[in-house]
Amino acid sequence: MSDLANTGVQLALIILIGLLVPCLWRMLRAPNAAERLQAIDLLTTLLIGIIVVLALVEGIAFIVDIGIALAAFSFIGTLAVARYLSDGRLF
Template identity: 55%
Template sequence: MADLSGLVQFSVQAALLITTLLLLPCAYRVAVVESSAERLQVIDTITTLLIGIIALLALSAGNAQYIDVAIALAALAFIGTLGVARYLAEGKAF
């Protein structure tokens, strides 16, 4: 871990654990839900959690390049969500 104080290290590790555990109910919800719109919302939530995990790993490892990965994932997730939402609403993606 990067040069972080003990309390910050503990907080980052606790946040990583909690964020990772939050992926489990989301994965269950993706499997159970029947509506495509609800499934899109849950997948978007999973993507947001993954972005948070990557940001916490960047803080933990002291590597700022992970933040670039998180930003790229956020941009791709936003574009993907817009495309799928438009497809669900209008029946066409473009």
């Protein structure tokens, strides 16, 4: 990659990692379970972004598959917790 692309990738990683801090703070300080769920969902989205950027840097396409799997599990987990919060049951 060129120097400009490397700088952009490094800047993206710094921003994504920096955004993890307020997300973790919100997850720990949220007053109710619904807001904690939103923070966890945002946290997994940021982690997926970090995984994809690292896959770009390393040039390993398989790492993107890990990000896709994490997105699928996060979606299923969000649905399960949201249903539990609304109805009090999972299935």
